[in-house]
Amino acid sequence: MSFSEIKRREIKNYLLHKIDEDDDAVIAKVADAFGISATSVRRYIDAEIADGHIMADDSKKSGYSLIFKNHSFEYNIKDMDEHEDNVLYTDIYPILSVNENAGRIWKYALPEMFNNAIEHSQGKRLKAHVEACCLYTRIAVSDNGIGIFKNVVNAMKDYGFKNPTPEDAIIELYKGKFTSCPERHTGEGIFFTMRMVDKLSIVSDGTILEHGYYGDVSYIKSHLLAYAMKLSKTGTVVIMELINNTQRSSREIFDQYADIDEGLIRTSIPVFEACLDRDPVARSQARRIAHRLEGFKEVTLDFSKVEIMGQGFADELFRVFKNAHPDTILTPVNMNSDVQMMYLYSVNKKVEAPRYK
Numbered sequence: 001m002s003f004s005e006i007k008r009r010e011i012k013n014y015l016l017h018k019i020d021e022d023d024d025a026v027i028a029k030v031a032d033a034f035g036i037s038a039t040s041v042r043r044y045i046d047a048e049i050a051d052g053h054i055m056a057d058d059s060k061k062s063g064y065s066l067i068f069k070n071h072s073f074e075y076n077i078k079d080m081d082e083h084e085d086n087v088l089y090t091d092i093y094p095i096l097s098v099n100e101n102a103g104r105i106w107k108y109a110l111p112e113m114f115n116n117a118i119e120h121s122q123g124k125r126l127k128a129h130v131e132a133c134c135l136y137t138r139i140a141v142s143d144n145g146i147g148i149f150k151n152v153v154n155a156m157k158d159y160g161f162k163n164p165t166p167e168d169a170i171i172e173l174y175k176g177k178f179t180s181c182p183e184r185h186t187g188e189g190i191f192f193t194m195r196m197v198d199k200l201s202i203v204s205d206g207t208i209l210e211h212g213y214y215g216d217v218s219y220i221k222s223h224l225l226a227y228a229m230k231l232s233k234t235g236t237v238v239i240m241e242l243i244n245n246t247q248r249s250s251r252e253i254f255d256q257y258a259d260i261d262e263g264l265i266r267t268s269i270p271v272f273e274a275c276l277d278r279d280p281v282a283r284s285q286a287r288r289i290a291h292r293l294e295g296f297k298e299v300t301l302d303f304s305k306v307e308i309m310g311q312g313f314a315d316e317l318f319r320v321f322k323n324a325h326p327d328t329i330l331t332p333v334n335m336n337s338d339v340q341m342m343y344l345y346s347v348n349k350k351v352e353a354p355r356y357k
Helices: 005-020 026-034 038-050 084-095 100-120 148-158 166-175 189-196 217-231 250-257 283-290 311-324 337-348
Strands: 054-056 064-066 069-076 125-132 136-143 199-204 207-211 236-243 266-270 298-302 329-333
Touching: 005 026, 005 038, 005 064, 026 038, 038 054, 069 084, 084 100, 084 125, 100 125, 100 136, 100 148, 100 189, 100 236, 100 250, 148 166, 148 199, 166 189, 166 207, 166 266, 166 283, 189 199, 189 250, 250 266, 283 311, 311 329, 311 337
Parallel strands: 266 298, 298 329
Antiparallel strands: 054 064, 069 125, 125 136, 136 236, 199 207, 199 236
């Protein structure tokens, strides 16, 4: 049976993803998915081994593992002021093996993360670690400074926040348009970067911001913390991952959230990640999420992974905030039936002011 080049690429990519997932039935699943024999799947595997993309690995359930290339760099921050792009062009960009879309995304994301470390961390050392395979590239940028969440918490106090916590800082970073240095920055670098890459995590002082992860939360936390601590014992570690042949473009992300005349006018908040205990039930949680939302025209609230929503949370966000700020459009998405029922209850409920005689 002869397949087109497009079909062969589909089989190859599916096979590699199953190996990356360490699927113990990789041969059977590839054969079933594309209607080919187990012998044909093994030929694809042999070809990937010959190309240096995978290797036999008895420690894996699938029997194979992806081959990664690793590169590490370390810089003195005081030598990099306003010249962070120089080392990116000499050290990192040349070793990336990605398509045009991915290349443009990295050329946006990496300068933003380097600049954050240079201008905000108060650290002395910056490290970059590139880990790449045939499917995706993962890049970690770390510093030994004050820590991003401490920095944001300190800035929040100047903006009038009362007793802000690192978790509050995470919510503000999800929203965007928050910066500790408004005279020099717009607070959009992390916002756009986390939406351009497939996965992003920021680790500092045991607190984690995560975006794009859909597995078990406890596993994610332990994995990221272990990875981060290998790179830096203090300060901040930003870990980004992007498929090498991504179809996503940086332009479509900008167009999704920003207006050429008005700037960043739309935002999206992952409710599950934004709530400390994952369940949005309390009015206080809703108030933290609602803070500064009036600065946006449209807000998407993503309820993926949220199983329940409390009446107080729903009422505070979808009735109280909405009544106070009717020009801000709140759009909830990815709600299960229970969450949707509470949402509909909150928006349809009519509450009249008490009448006193």
